[in-house]
Amino acid sequence: MTRGRPRTPIGTFGEIGVADLGGRYRASTRFRDLDGRLRRVTAVARSARAAQTLLKARLVDRAGYGSGGLLSVASSFGELCELWSQDLDLRDISEGTKQNYRDELRLHVRPAFEPYCLGEITTGRVELFLKRQAAVSYSRAKHSRTLLNQMFSFALRHDALARNPVEGTSQLTRPRHDIHAMTLEQVQAIRAAAAAWRTGPNVKGPRPDGKVRDICEVLLGTSMRPGEVLALRPCDVSDPPGGMVVHVRGTVVRRKGVADFRQDHPKTDASTRRIAVPDFAAQVIRARVGEMALEEAETTIFHNRDGGVITLHNLRRTFREFLKDAGLEDSGITPRWYRRTGATVLARGLGIDAAAAFLGHTSTAVTEGHYVEPDTSVDLSPARILDRTLRPVKPDGRLLADSASEVEEDLLEGIDAADDDAA
Structure with a gap:
């Protein structure tokens, strides 16, 4: 097989x-x-160098890449970032x-591609970068890939x-690892520690x-x-004879440089929901x-002494004290584990879709939102389970004692992945 001259890539030119x-x-x-199609482009000037300079200027302005927007193949990656x-x-x-x-761009992506113009960023270069990110963690590689895909x-x-040079890169493989819910014994141990925390006779302050x-x-009972x-x-709570229902329509968030505050909508549109609350919660x-x-009525139920929101930092700090008193300091349990535990109970008791x-x-929320007439009633069965x-x-721990199925593990992984930037 004969090899001809390599084809000139679209948007580029040959020897001058x-x-x-x-x-x-x-x-x-x-x-x-x-x-x-290849087309000849010329420029005439009084010196050879001036002619070449004029020709290159015409090539940059040529109809094609760069003519429909603010960028061209010759633009730097920094220009794309801005x-x-x-x-x-x-x-x-x-x-x-x-x-x-912004943090992902500043810390990881921009430093890696800053030396290149856009035409120099190939699929191979992106692939190498993502492999290096994946060697640090799957999560970092996933976030970098998402960001680069949007930018390109x-x-x-x-x-x-x-x-888009990201499109040809290898699919990232999430490493399989055990994602656990709490056991009933751990739940009860934390309960006991929380009830007894700083109540002894020698406690100061x-x-x-x-x-x-x-x-x-409430975290345990609602999986919120x-x-x-x-x-x-209080305005988010209704308490009819059939059982309490809460309307999730806000979240407390942390932002750099400002104190924690209540945001008037939760993480996603699907997160706005009405759920039945178990009796103990x-x-x-x-x-x-x-x-x-x-x-x-519009003050948060769990507020600090000044009436403001309880911060996520203070919640986690006190929760770590509970774990220490419960002998679970090295367990890796965080407040997010309550959400995992509720999801596990519901998946085993009612099925993955209900959970x-x-x-x-x-994705079930997308189906309901676009193809099914909204149902304003609230399913009470999750609260009962x-x-x-x-x-x-006298809790019934049979569901938590069961072994996890592969589908259930995927659900728990999805919780962590979807909630990475949430409280």
């Missing part, structure tokens, strides 16, 4: 030739246009997600590239108000994210709401 016209010089080359960041500021996504993108799609829309202890009960529980207000909410005045709907961030399995007195 210069001809002496007698006092003037003509520089010429062949440019491969967007339609794939323009994409400006576009990011205008997007309708949470500030937390935007900040995660942005460049594609501005005619700066012929194709003010006695605890029990709010973090009660937050743990910690920030969603911290954002609950309803008793906690009922008691806390009963201590609040009518004019405090997904209750958690509020999976959670109450039977996790109540403080």
Whole structure:
């Protein structure tokens, strides 16, 4: 098989030739246009160097890459970063997600590709970068791949590239690892530690108000994210004879440079949901709401002494004290494990779809939102299952004692992946 001259890539040109016209010089080359055809481009000037400079200027401005937007194949990666960041500021996504993108760009992606212009960033270079990221962690590689895909799609829309170099890279493989829910013994040990925390005769300083202890009960009973529980207000709670229902429509978030605050919407649209509350968690909410005045309907149920939100940092710090007193300091358990535990109970008791709907961030919510007429009723069966399995007195631990199926492990992995930037 004979090998011909390598094809000139679209948007690039071949060797530049210069001809002496007698006092003037003509520089010429062949440019491969967007339609794939090679066309000769020329420029004439009084010196050979001036002719070449003029020709290159014409090539940069030639109709094709760069003519439809603010970028071209010759643009630096830094220019793409600046323009994409400006576009990011205008997007309708949470500030937390935007900040995660900015941090990923600043710390990992920009330093790796800063030396290149866009035309030099090949699929092979992106592949090598992602493999290096994956060697550190799957999560880092996944975040970098998502960010690069968005950035090069942005460049594609501005005619700066012929194709997105991320598209040809290898699929990332999530490493299989055990993601555990809490055992019933661990749940009860943390309960006991929370009830006894700083209550002994030798404790100095003010006695605890029990709010973090009660937050743990609500986390356990509702499988909500910690920030969603911290954002609950009396106006989000209805307590009819059939059982308490809470409306999840906010979350407490952390932002760099500002104090924690209540955001008027949860992490995603699917996270806005109404869920039935098991009796043991309803008793906690009922008691806390009963201590609040009518004019405090929009104050968070779990607030600090000044009426502000309890911060995520303070929740986690006190929770670590509970773990220490329970002898579980090295277990790796965090407040997120309550969500895993509830998901496990529901998946085994009612099935994966029921657990997904209750958690509020999976594909079933998309189906319901686009193809099924919204149902304003609330399914009480998850609350019954959670109450039977996790109540403080005589819990039935059979569901938590079962072994995890592969589908269930995927659900738990999905919880961690979807909640990475959430409280």
